[in-house]
């Protein structure tokens with residue numbers, strides 16, 4: 001998962017090239033910057049990597065979601081379908097634009113279940129956010145087919161599976177828009193940062209205007225003289241982040257190859273564990289292998305295997321118990337404790353729907369996430385670490 005493991009001379013050189021100009025802003029200062037435009041170069045390189053028409057660098061993966069929802073005109077009165085298994089930011093972004101997140105179930109890939117979209121749809125549903133969790137793709141063929149039949153907008157949250165694909169097409173390019181995160185622990189990192197991809201010029205322009213106070217970015221005039229479009233805000237990426245992004249992007253395929261190699265070695269050891277099954281993949285080839293997921297027939301065996309590994313210094317995550325990635329555990333969200341004393345948007349009088357967030361609403365997530373463990377796959381093993389993991393697995397297998 002973490003691109004910072006490969007920080008080196010490339011990142012230093014890119015950042016220094018920006019420092020030497022003294023211009024950290026991505027726009028303007030055309031004379032002073034001597035032709036150095038790192039965010040612009042990063043966007044172009046990322047668009048080529050994805051095979052996407054347009055890309056926009058922004059300040060984080062969370063703001064990427066918010067800017068994309070805004071560009072798609074999702075707002076007050078609308079509902080957005082989001083899987084129960086995701087990072088909190090996906091739900092927060094929906095609330096940030098004044099819309100209501102509707103919790104949907106997952107399928108055996110542990111990503112959004114296409115059938116659940118139909119179950120959770122109401123007359124207020126405007127968009128769907130599939131999230132490619134823990135490195136691996138959702139079933140985008142089924143999700144796109146349901147959404148196009150029902151006329152729903154699709155925004156892919158691809159914060160966790162950067163560089164992954166489904167049936168040969170890069171994740172983040174299936175929906176109307178797709179978002180990426182480059183925070184400190186993601187596959188490639190710019191410290192904080194995010195990016196939006198789309199093939200729709202109109203959606204791109206709305207995002208570009210909104211993320212920079214409505215500037216029309218007319219190349220023929222100076223920044224101060226640019227035209228004003230829609231009202232917006234500041235969600236810009238800085239040129240230091242763009243510089244880091246360029247260096248990290250050039251290593252992305254190497255990062256994924258290393259993760260796959262290391263995953264395969266751990267997978268080999270886990271194959272010997274009785275009753276263990278690996279996470280179902282919608283497309284094995286498209287898995288970036290940031291994590292390795294596996295399950296047991298019941299929660300009791302799962303917990304005892306987790307404990308047996310952890311006493312030997314090997315950590316795994318059970319997301320049913322995780323405080324940040326599973327809706328039923330977010331007590332502040334369930335209490336509708338937004339920053340607004342009026343509990344906006346939950347109590348928005350313009351919202352006509354009725355939303356519930358009960359465990360009974362998501363039976364497959366309750367079952368599958370309780371019997372699944374995830375192991376983070378590093379890019380590099382410290383001396384003797386791989387052998388220690390293999391030995392811990394072999395011993396734990398005898399105790400369950």
Ligand SMILES: *Cc1c(COP(=O)(O)O)cnc(C)c1O
Pocket residue numbers: 060061062063086087089090131157159160181182183192193194
């Ligand atoms: C990390 C993450 C985000 C948010 O990205 P930030 O850059 O940390 O704001 C959004 N969605 C998912 C699924 C994530 O894992």
